[in-house]
Amino acid sequence: MNRAxxxxxxCINTPGNVAGSFTEMSVLERQRARIxxxxxxLLNQPSCFFEGNDQFNGYSMxxxxxxxxxxxxxxxxxxxxxxxxxxxxxxxxxQFGGEGSGLGSSGFVNGSGFELxxxxxxxxxxxxxxxVAVTETARRESVSPEKMSSAVGRESFKKRKADxxxxxxxxxxxxxxxxxxxxxxxxxxxxxxEEYSNNSKNTTNNDNNIKRETSADTxxxxxxxxxxxxxxxIHVRARRGQATDSHSLAERVRREKISERMKYxxxxxxxxxxxxxxxxxxxxxINYVQSLQRQVEFLSMKLAAVNPSLDFNIDSFFAKEVFPxxxxxxxxxxxxxxxxxxxxxxxxxxLLASCTGxxxxxxxPDMALRRTTSxxxxxxxxxxxxxxxxxxxxxxxxxxxxxxxxxxxxxTKVFSHYSKSKPQQLGMxxxxxxxxxxxxxxxxxxFQPSNLQTLDTECSNEAGNLKMEM
Amino acid sequence: MLKQEFLKKWIMGLQICSASKKEMSVLERKKAIKxxADLAMASTRNGSTNWSRALIANASKENDNTTLVDQILGKDxxxxxxxxxxxxxxxxxxxxxxxxxxxxxxxxxxxxxxKKMAASAGSIAKKLVKKRTQVLKRLVPGGExxxxxxxxxxxxxxxxxxxxxxxxxxxxxxxxxxx
Numbered sequence: 001m002n003r004a005x006x007x008x009x010x011c012i013n014t015p016g017n018v019a020g021s022f023t024e025m026s027v028l029e030r031q032r033a034r035i036x037x038x039x040x041x042l043l044n045q046p047s048c049f050f051e052g053n054d055q056f057n058g059y060s061m062x063x064x065x066x067x068x069x070x071x072x073x074x075x076x077x078x079x080x081x082x083x084x085x086x087x088x089x090x091x092x093x094x095q096f097g098g099e100g101s102g103l104g105s106s107g108f109v110n111g112s113g114f115e116l117x118x119x120x121x122x123x124x125x126x127x128x129x130x131x132v133a134v135t136e137t138a139r140r141e142s143v144s145p146e147k148m149s150s151a152v153g154r155e156s157f158k159k160r161k162a163d164x165x166x167x168x169x170x171x172x173x174x175x176x177x178x179x180x181x182x183x184x185x186x187x188x189x190x191x192x193x194e195e196y197s198n199n200s201k202n203t204t205n206n207d208n209n210i211k212r213e214t215s216a217d218t219x220x221x222x223x224x225x226x227x228x229x230x231x232x233x234i235h236v237r238a239r240r241g242q243a244t245d246s247h248s249l250a251e252r253v254r255r256e257k258i259s260e261r262m263k264y265x266x267x268x269x270x271x272x273x274x275x276x277x278x279x280x281x282x283x284x285x286i287n288y289v290q291s292l293q294r295q296v297e298f299l300s301m302k303l304a305a306v307n308p309s310l311d312f313n314i315d316s317f318f319a320k321e322v323f324p325x326x327x328x329x330x331x332x333x334x335x336x337x338x339x340x341x342x343x344x345x346x347x348x349x350x351l352l353a354s355c356t357g358x359x360x361x362x363x364x365p366d367m368a369l370r371r372t373t374s375x376x377x378x379x380x381x382x383x384x385x386x387x388x389x390x391x392x393x394x395x396x397x398x399x400x401x402x403x404x405x406x407x408x409x410x411x412t413k414v415f416s417h418y419s420k421s422k423p424q425q426l427g428m429x430x431x432x433x434x435x436x437x438x439x440x441x442x443x444x445x446x447f448q449p450s451n452l453q454t455l456d457t458e459c460s461n462e463a464g465n466l467k468m469e470m
Numbered sequence: 471m472l473k474q475e476f477l478k479k480w481i482m483g484l485q486i487c488s489a490s491k492k493e494m495s496v497l498e499r500k501k502a503i504k505x506x507a508d509l510a511m512a513s514t515r516n517g518s519t520n521w522s523r524a525l526i527a528n529a530s531k532e533n534d535n536t537t538l539v540d541q542i543l544g545k546d547x548x549x550x551x552x553x554x555x556x557x558x559x560x561x562x563x564x565x566x567x568x569x570x571x572x573x574x575x576x577x578x579x580x581x582x583x584x585k586k587m588a589a590s591a592g593s594i595a596k597k598l599v600k601k602r603t604q605v606l607k608r609l610v611p612g613g614e615x616x617x618x619x620x621x622x623x624x625x626x627x628x629x630x631x632x633x634x635x636x637x638x639x640x641x642x643x644x645x646x647x648x649x
Contacts, residue, residue: 254618257619258618258619258622261619261622261623261626262622265629268626269629277595278599279598279599279602282603282605282606285606285625286606286609288629289606289610289625289628289629289632290609292629292633292635292636293609293632295636295639295640296507296632296635296636296639297504299640299642299643300503300504300507300639301496301500302643303500303503303643304497304499304500304503305496305500306643307499
């Protein structure tokens with residue numbers, strides 16, 4: 001019984017190789033093969049039950065049903081061997097895969113007839129599990145490019161086998177993949193599942209040995225690759241010529257992660273977009289961090305120089321932060337100054353296609369504006385619709401915003417550095433300033449937020465002159 | 471959001487500073503301002519990042535800052551504090567001298583090694599990257615003990631925080647009138 005299967009396969013193989021098509025196979029031969037297969041089935045099933053009783057209880061019926069299919073299948077494999085371009089055979093085979101024990105047709109279309117034969121020999125002993133395993137192997141094979149190449153290698157190997165059956169061993173030794181198998185052959189044999197060991201008992205033939213080794217190797221190799229890939233879902237694939245051991249794969253994962261971070265950093269750091277190369281990017285990042293740190297130094301120095309004591313502006317900050325509704329903490333003098341009617345003027349001066357500058361002169365009482373501009377962040381920014389100020393920052397329009405109040409404090413300097421690089425931010429700044437400013441004047445009797453709204457609409461409509469009384 | 475939190479904490483720190491010391495020179499004031507700003511920036515991260523922990527640890531190493539640190543960070547400052555080594559200038563010097571020696575040697579037997587130019591170019595690029603990584607490690611607080619990947623992450627976070635800090639401080643500075 002042990003030698004029945006390879007012999008049978010061989011006897012099918014030989015006419016297939018010689019005739020080139022299974023239609024030319026004689027009826028006698030087919031019947032003989034069928035009888036042998038049935039014998040095989042009968043002999044095989046008890047051993048299967050031996051191996052895994054509970055597992056195969058449910059599969060015994062399909063096993064019988066597939067008897068004929070298996071026979072057809074072997075013939076199909078044979079045909080494919082002789083003539084790989086026979087499509088309807090593949091379809092038939094695919095059908096079998098669909099109704100059969102989970103032999104995925106897609107997986108097998110990828111593979112060669114070689115693998116197919118082997119799949120059948122496996123299917124005989126234990127249909128479901130091995131078949132699924134084979135399908136998985138084949139599918140994985142289709143994913144991994146390196147495995148594809150190995151599949152191609154096997155195909156060529158198969159062709160050579162068609163040419164000379166005897167020198168298989170030598171050919172196998174030549175293939176690098178197979179060479180690797182030989183090295184870990186012992187290990188493979190021990191690790192392969194019980195069904196497989198059962199199968200190996202069946203086949204002592206040279207051909208089948210090599211076949212099994214190849215598939216064992218691919219399955220093992222694939223499982224190793226997927227093991228590495230599974231924990232972190234980063235698709236690292238070994239290209240041709242790249243190492244596939246776990247260390248270099250992990251290294252590749254790490255490098256890819258780092259380059260991803262570098263990409264984020266590239267987006268974050270201004271002026272880093274055009275630089276390629278890691279060193280240049282790192283340079284840019286270093287410069288940026290250094291400049292930011294220096295800016296912090298400089299600003300703290302400036303603040304220290306400007307303020308004689310450390311509690312500068314703190315009261316006003318907390319007035320707005322903690323009690324945003326009440327303005328009672330403000331200095332009375334400032335409030336009296338605010339009570340003066342202010343005129344807010346928006347002049348759309350001109351349309352300049354090239355100029356992006358924005359001039360802004362705000363005349364306000366000193367203290368009021370100082371306080372207000374110092375707290376743009378702690379105040380609600382949604383007081384005004386900021387989107388209407390985007391019109392201001394549009395590159396083609398130059399607005400002059402002048403807030404005339406009783407004082408004479410110009411804040412052009414404050415915004416000058418914004419107007420060069422960040423028009424969007426400038427719009428936000430103006431918005432914030434106005435928000436704060438209107439906030440200060442909240443308790444004024446004739447202050448109406450709707451006025452500001454109209455201002456916005458006028459502004460966005462690019463109306464010429466708007467004079468608004470606050 | 472980040473800025474608001476930073477601002478709140480910074481002002482709190484400044485108040486604490488001003489309460490503890492009345493008369494200060496300009497430099498002292500600057501130091502206090504910067505320290506409180508840094509601590510506020512670090513405390514906005516709640517100790518979730520390495521750089522903030524390192525910053526806090528560095529600040530709390532100096533004795534007179536401990537009270538400030540504690541007060542800014544609140545109760546959970548003790549768990550945040552982590553030992554971080556002071557950045558020293560030695561590694562950089564060593565790197566530069568090493569490179570100088572190597573270049574000298576290369577020049578000595580340069581002609582013979584013309585074939586190995588490609589390999590040496592790759593190694594030079596690698597060396598440049600390594601050197602810059604070293605520099606970056608010294609810039610980011612607590613970066614000495616990081617590997618490359620976490621360094622990148624921390625740098626991302628640090629840049630974001632620094633930006634917020636600079637923004638707030640600039641507003642502050644612009645708002646205060648010149649005397």
